Amino acid sequence: MNYSEGQPAELEVLVIGAGQAGLAAAFHLRRTGYVPDRDFVVLDHSPRPGGAWQFRWPTLTYGKVHGMHALPGLELTGGDPDRPASEVIGGYFAGYERTFGLRVHRPVSVLAVREGPDHGDGGGDGRLLVETSEGRYAPRAVINATGTWDRPFWPRFAGQETFGGRQLHTAQYDGPEAFRGARVVVVGGGTSAVQQLLEIAPVAAATTWVTRRPPVFREGPFGEAEGRAAVALVEERVRQGLPPRSVVSVTGLPMTEAVRRGRESGVLARLPLFERITPTGVVWPDGSSAAADVILYATGFRAAIDHLAPLRLREPGGGIRMAGTRTLRDARVHLVGYGPSASTIGANRAGRAAVREIRRLPAREPAAVG
Known part of the structure; x- marks a missing residue:
């Protein structure tokens, strides 16, 4: 790609993000006949392959990961269940990029996606203008696959600024040792909250688990019908133009043996959300x-868009209303790994669907390869 101050690099598709959704989209682009670094470019702001997985805490081993689906075209085999998931999945993503020659550009930050100067003037071809840390691009379409890791959600409570201990988000969690001997309050009802609480409890002086709503634990297998029902609930919010809830939030928490033991021992005895924070802990309305010495907010993430x-x-x-992966306000912009496609299997399907839609845009289509 050649850049100049006056002319951005023109291409057919720009993929923003190289996690599960971005790589799936890049695979389908290449399979359809688009050539990396000529017809499409994949940008990723992370330092290494692996998407958000590369930032997971080291004690989250691959054997503890639930619902990780392989990327299209290459199975994930032989992963050591005792190795950190960040290493196993990061290595798998790196091998995937090499196998299919996806030529991911990293680390590159995307600063803004805006209307191209030639749109709507009667003579242009309707390109977008994307400003990045490595230069400017003018694609006909954008597949946005930026996920949520860069936007941890921090709730606000009365008195929060007065707390004399440490406050951190689950994105900053680096294992249980930092909590040894501490009194810890864990806020949040998702999978990360449960996993981290179970790790912290054996080394902490005391733990308290608080959630906004009572957690729902799921017994038995989670099949295709259950998955479709969960995704439908998320899709309905997107259709209404509301910010999406995560797919995980409507599937319930899997009842593993570790979770069962945590409930029996009282570690996973949940309390309702407190009213305020004091210099030395938390207080409920009654x-x-x-x-508390530490408050850990396992309160999720928001879409990084x-x-x-x-x-x-x-x-x-x-929220952003969508038809499939396409945003209703701009047919050139597709969101994958957003809302109903935020699960790993959903991201795979969304990547394929986005490429199929983009090929229908009034622009040059490369010849399909055999």
Whole structure:
């Protein structure tokens, strides 16, 4: 790609993000006949292959990972269940990029996606303009696969700024040793909260688990019908123009043997959300309290899509309405790994669907390869 101050690099498709969804989209682009670094480019701001997995805490071993689906075209085999998931999945993603020659550009930050200067003037071809840390691109379409890791959600509580101990988000969690001998309050009802609480409890002086809603534990297998029902609930919010809930939030927490033991021992005895934070702990509306040295917010993430703000894709409800992967306000912009496609299997399917839609745009299509 050649850059100049006046002319951005023109291409058919720009893929933003090289996690599960971005790599799946890149695979289908290449399979369809698009050539990397000529017809499409994949940008990733992370330092290494692996998507968000590369940032997971080292005690999250591959054997503890639930629902990790292989990328299209290459199975993940022989993963050591005792190795950190960040290493196993990071190595798998790196091998995937090499196998299919995807030529991911990293680390590259995307600053803004905006309307190209030639759109709507009667003579242009409707390109977008994407400003990045390595130069400017002018693609006909964008597949946005930026996930959520870069936007951890921090809830706000009265008195939060007065707390004398440590406050951190689950994105900063680096294993249980930092909590040895501490009184720990874990906030959040998702899988990360449960996994981290079970790790912290054996070394902490005391743990307290608080959630906004009572957690729902799922017994038995989670089949295709259950998966479709969960995705449908997320899709409905997207259709209404509301910010999506994660797929995991509507599937319930898997009842593993470790979770069963945690419930029996009282570690996973949940309390309702406290009312305020004090310099020494947390207080509930009835006046009861818990002393704390650390508050760990396992409160999830939000979609990392601020760079799309110039396109004004959001609805009044705060979300982005979509038809499949395509945003309704701009047919050139596709979101994969967003809302109903936020699971690993959903990301794979969304990548394929986005490429299929993009080929219908009024632009040059490369010849399919055999």
